[in-house]
Amino acid sequence: MPDRPTALVTGASRGIGRAAVLRLAATHHVVAAARHAAELDELAAEVRAAGGTCDPLALDVTDPAAVARALDGLAADVLVNNAGVGVLKPFLELTPDDWRRMLDVNVNALYHVTRALLPGMVERGRGHVVIVGSIAGRSAFAGGACYAATKWFVRGFAESLMLEVRDAGVKVSVVSPGSVDTHFNGKTPNPTRPGGRLDPDDVAAAIAYVVATPPEVLVHDVEVRILSPNRPRYG
DSSP: OOSSOEEEEESTTSHHHHHHHHHHTTTSEEEEEESOHHHHHHHHHHHHHTTOOEEEEEOOTTOHHHHHHHHTTOOOSEEEEOOOOOOOSOGGGOOHHHHHHHHIIIIIHHHHHHHHHHHHHHHHTOEEEEEEOOGGGTOOOTTOTTHHHHHHHHHHHHHHHHHHHGGGTEEEEEEEESOBSSSGGGOOOOTTOTTSOBOHHHHHHHHHHHHTSOTTOOOOEEEEOOSOTTSOOOO
16 A cells, blocks of 8 residues: 555546646655556656656546446545546537537546545545636636536536535545646647647646645635736746
8 A cells, every 4th residue: 555645636648637647646646547548557657757656547437337346445535536528619519429428527427436435535534626627617608518517517516515525624626727738629739838728737736736735724716827828938
């Protein structure tokens, strides 16, 4: 068993999830969950080369039976619900499969994974559930009829859950970024961040910040934006 606290990160093979694993591995044993086993193996090797510990976990978080089996007995101190998808196009162009996929990953998987790990946190009297939301969770936009709705759900779910479990010593936080330079919605990441997008590590830094707060301090809601989409980014 690892000596350090354990953090489970979903959607860990790419983007924000991958960056969060690398950040949290400095202080936690990390279980990195995603569908892409080869990418998870590469990530785990990178963590180990840096002196950390990481268990790759190939998992479809939309499959409730698979989630229950994979997470049975895992005593996670931190859960980062990061897995998410977005198909951004007008409602009349959304297919039933588009709609179901966003609800399954962005909404239903939140239930499956959180329901598997939260009872242990409550029983131990400590734990932290971090959910990666979006500024779309409070700002509607054309082409976001389903995606934005799922992120509004995240906010309602997270705040209600926080009120339910705070007296048990369990924290619930939402980290909501603006546009991030990832594979989201079919984009190809570009290190020059055209259009003023955030780097995944910018969001991971916010996740690590809320996780590192003192035991009796809760940062529940964090919004992360690029300073200016028209301003060059250096460094």
